Amino acid sequence: MSVRRDFLSQPAPENYVAGLGRGATGFTTRSDLGPARDNEEAIKAAVAKRQAQLGLIKDGKNDLDLDDEDDGRYGDPDNEVGLFAGGIYEKDDEEADRIWKEVDDRMARRRQKWREAREKAEREEYERKFPKIQQQFAGLKRALEAVTEEEWANLPDPKDLTGRTKRARQARMQRFYAVPDSVLAAARDQGQFGTTVVEDGTATEVNKDGTVTDFAKIGAARDKVLRARLEQQSQSSGIATAGSATSIDPKGYLTSLANASVGEQSIGDIEQFRKMLKSAVDSNPKQAASWIAAARLEIAAGKPGAARALIAKGCQHCPKSEDIWLENIHINDNRNAKVIAAQAIQANPHSVKLWVEAMKLENDVRSKKKVIRRALDHNPTSEALWKEAVNLEEDPADARMLLAKATELIPESLDLWLALARLETPDNARKVLNKAVKKLPSSHELWIAAARLEEQLGEGTKRPVMKNAVKFLAKQNAMPKREEWIAEAEKCEEEGAVVTCASIIEETLGWGLDEDDDRKEIWMEDAKGCISRERFHTARAIYAYALRVFPNSRSLYLAAVELEREHGTKEDLERALEKAVEACPHVEAFWLMLAKEKSGEINEARKVLARAFKQNPDNEDIWLAAVKLEADNGHVDQARELLRTARQNAPTDRVWMRSVAFERQQGNPQAALELVQDALRLFPNAPKLWMMKGQIYEDLGKIELARDAYSGGVRAVPSSVPLWLLYSRLEERAGNVVKARSVLDRARTAVPKNPELWTELIRVERRAGNLSQARALMAQALQQMPRSGLLWAERILYLEPRTQRKALITEAIKKVEDDPILQVTAARILWAERKLDRAQNWFERALLLDRDLGDTWAWYYRFLCQHGTEEKRKELIAKCVLNDPRHGEVWQRVAKDPRNAGKKTEEVLELVAQQLGQAV
Structure with missing residues (x-):
């Protein structure tokens, strides 16, 4: 066997760097460069050799030349060297920086709309492509409602896969051993203690570990804490001492004791x-x-x-x-x-705080003055001390003398100058403010004070103080931003200086804006901000300035008129409307609003409409407004004559319909029938004329002719949903449910996916007693139109059991968030459950969503009649009259009934509420 070295004795691999895996970096030592005593040429040669090994020498030229200086591109701009080493940051440089900053800000504002729109589109596209997990599984979660209890019980148990995890492997590595009885006995006796009483009468605790607890010390410490609490309470208002007796308020004492930090x-x-x-x-x-x-x-x-x-x-x-x-x-x-x-x-001696504290320790004013004057001897340039000295003076002359001296010593104090100007006579105040402007040329507050002084003297509109202020401050490069000027104007309005407020807006609102900016939109946003902060005079001044720049802007005049309607007087509103009709004579809306405001004086209203006729001779709205004015005031013949003239000069379908409606209201069905026949020859595609014809025949009891009128109407205008509904209801009232169902089937073919037609068909089946068929139709309708609040309301209130209403309304609101009909349905369910506060909140929410829906106002009014106060009902009626709703399923039927012609909004509200109660 060959002898193999161990790991630490083996040679390192080629290009091995110790610690490189842990993030360590390489470094160069003296051994890499050579001896420290080598000369500069030797060091350069060593560095070149080292870099040649690393491949940094290219074509015989060293890329890392030690003699090269740092590249100037990486220099610090705030630490200039070379040519700009001795440069000074002057006012010209500051002005240039400010101008470039304003240019950058303006360019950013111009691009803001497009940037925000692009970001919004990108965000919506991203959310569409990558929906949240919650949204992806929403449909599956709703499908779990159909799972029965047996299916839940038969679900298989999941497999235990925890054995493969790291935590499971660590658990298997744990070892458990038997615990000796001595350990268990020691743990049992650990919390026990024995109490013995020694000869001196003190109780001690002897623990098993040998420690001793002295209960006497614990009791003394507790008494000490209680005594500290009592002493602290005696210093506050909890304990009152009178002679030797002490009375303690138990409730106040316990409250303060609970809040005491010592406790x-x-x-x-x-x-x-x-x-x-x-x-x-x-x-x-x-x-x-x-x-x-x-x-x-x-x-x-x-x-x-x-x-x-x-x-x-x-x-x-x-x-x-x-x-x-x-x-x-x-x-x-x-x-x-x-x-x-x-x-x-x-x-x-130069501490202002200590002098002021010493002054407060004195009891009489004379001593306070003595301390403050000594303080001023040591600190003659302290603004705080001069203010304290002036506040101590009761005589205005003495205070004026002190302020004059203070302004000499501290000429840069704005508050002292303003205080002196307030105490001086008007002529002297002007001199003081002029002198202050010389000392503080960049202060705009002094110019505002001067403008307010002129306003107090009644010369606010004569002396152009703010105009001179803008010129002077611009010359001094001290002009504040337009937002700051608006804030100053609001402050003046709050303090009652309305003329100064308007003057500030007039001279400064256009500062910093040019023609390339969306000035009209910016000013309208400024005015809306002022209105939200209840600064109506400032908003009025902004609109006045904007209308001078854009004298023919319809949107600006509408906003100004709305401001006067909501927060102004009747005279202010009429004045604004007069300006609007002069600037925009061809906008009939302004003429109609002005005539409505003067409707209490019929002669003045007639003059307004006569002026409107001259500017808009063939405008049907003005003709109809004149007819309404005469009819509301009982001049039937004049109204009929105006309608005849209007049919000749402005022969539109609206004029003919108004003529037919007028005769129906006057109880002349034959005349109305003749007019509607003539009108249909001129306008055969007007659905309202066909509806009027059918309704006239119904009033006369001629059902067959009414059926023919509705049938001809749906053939001429098959897209009119109200016409189909009238046709179906006529057949249903006649007892022909099959024919009514057939009419609605044809209507759904002509106008597919219309919730009103589906709802009417479901109601036909429900009124006929076919609940199963109604539920089947409702399922089909919700499948086609899942976001229809009308269909959901019909299902929740009439097709499902009462116990399921709350779950269904929750599901419906999740699918259709901002639907006023659903909000009213939720309020009615809470009303039935006697949750009145929550029901009222839902009614309020429905009104915020759509103020033009009359049925919502009627339901809320009916709710308040049962559970509201008289004051709340009056407030609701006032709001309803102000908003003048025109739509709603029951509201339109009641308001357009010829028998209710001429009734005011509050009367229609009462009638609709009664009909809704009968429907319930």
């Missing part, structure tokens, strides 16, 4: 902290923080005397520390505190 710390902890702080003080007696901590510990432990002694000793070691003197003053009574304050000031 949370044991005596052993306090002793440990005391030793640690004593060691810190002894090791470094010049550190004031250690002395302060030690004194506070004694205060917490209920030893104020020891705390005073410690802090006094600390003051001797740290006489120049303000904090330790202040702590000493605070833990002593007033008499001793004055002596300590005098010693502290003697050691620190």
Whole structure:
């Protein structure tokens, strides 16, 4: 056998580097470079030889030339050398940097929209391609509802594969041994103890391990903690002492005792902290923080005397520390505190905090003034001391003299200048502010104060203070950002300076923006932010400025009108609408809103509509508004004449429909029938005209003619869902359920995947008593339209047992999150379960989703009639009138009934609530 060396005796492999596997790096030693006494040529030769071995010598030229200097590309720009070594960062450089920064910011804002849109699209695409595990298995989890209990019980047990894991291998390696009885006996006796009473009457505990516990010391420590708590409570408001009697509020005492920090710390902890702080003080007696901590510990432990002694000793070691003197003053009574304050000031005559604390220790104003004046002798340039001195003066003249002296000594103090300007007369205040501007040329607060002064004098609109301010600050390169100016305007509005607020916005809102920016959108966002912070005057000023830049902007005028409607007076709203109709005379919406605001005065409303006719002679909305105005005020003949003229000048289907509806409301079915016949010859594809024709025949009791009208309507306009519904309901009311079902089947063929048609078919089957067929149709409908809130509501409320409603509504809301019909359904279920607060929250949520759905308002109103207050009902009615809902399954049927013509929104709300109650 050949003799083989062991591992450590074998030679290392070629190119082996020790520690390379652990992340170690190589290094060069002196042996690699040669002897230290070699000259420079020898060192260079050694380095070249070493690099040649590494393959770094190419074509006879050394790539690592020791004589080459560092590449300038890797230099520090903040540590310039060479040409720029002596450069100075001047104002021109600062201005250039600021301009380049503004350019970068503007370019970033311009690209922000596109960048955010691109990121959003990428994120949605990623989520679509790589859905979460929860989303992938959502359908499988829902399918587990169909698993029966027997199938669950027959599921096979999983195999035990833990034997292959590392933890299992380690468990197999463990070995267990039998435990001797002596170990078990020792463990049993470990928690036991014996109590003996010695001759002196003290109780001790003798443990099995030989230690002894003295119960007397434990009791003394407990008494000490209680005494400390009582002393601390006596210093607060919990204990009141009168003579020799002490009264304790039990409730207050227990509350404060629960919050006391001493109660949370044991005596052993306090002793440990005391030793640690004593060691810190002894090791470094010049550190004031250690002395302060030690004194506070004694205060917490209920030893104020020891705390005073410690802090006094600390003051001797740290006489120049303000904090330790202040702590000493605070833990002593007033008499001793004055002596300590005098010693502290003697050691620190230029400490403002100590002078102010000494002033607070005095009881009378005269003594306070004396202390402050002595303090000013030592610290004449302290702004805080001058403010304290001014606050002590009761005479404005004396305060004015002090402020004049203070501004001479501290000309850079903005607060002192503003205070002096407030105390001076208006003429002198102007002089003071002018002088302050010279001392503080970069302060915009002084210019705002000057503008507010002019506003107080009634000359805010005459003197262009803010205009001059912008020019001056721009020249000084001290112009704040536009966001800061808006904040200053809001502050002025909060303090009642409305004119100054508007002046600030007028002069600074366009600062930093050019024509390339989306200025209109930016200003509208600024105004919305002000409205959210309830700064309506600032928002009004922003809209006014934006409208001067964009005088014909319809969106800006709409936003301004909405602001006045929500937060302004009636006069402000009318004024805004007058400006809107002058700037945008061809926008009929402004004319209609202005006429509606003046509807209480019919003559003024007529004048508005007459002006609107001149600007928009053939506009059907204005014609119909004039008809509504006359009809609501009882002028039937004038309304009929206006409609006749409108059919000649603006012959649209809406005008003809309004004419037919007007005659139906006046109780003239024959005239309405003639009008609708004429209208259908002109507009055969208008579904509402066919519906009106059928409804007129129904009112007259001519069912066959009504059926022919609906049948002709669905042939002419097969895509009209309301027309199909009216046709089906006519057949159902006539007792022909089969024909109604046939009509709805044809409708679903003409208009596929329409939830209203499916819901009506399901209701036909349900009203006919075919619940099984209704459930089968519902399953088909939800398979085609799983995100229809109308279908889910119909299934939950009418096709499933009451016990399953909660589970179904939870599943439906997961699939259809923002559907107001489902939200109302959830509220009705909670209402039935007497969970009124939660039901009210769901009603509120449904209103936030869609304020135009009248059925939601009616259900909520019905709920409040049973469980709400009168104030809440009035608030809901006011909101409903303000939003003026127009849609809803029951709401439209009630509101468009000719018998309810002319009823106000609150009356329609009452009628719809009653019908909903009958439907339940």
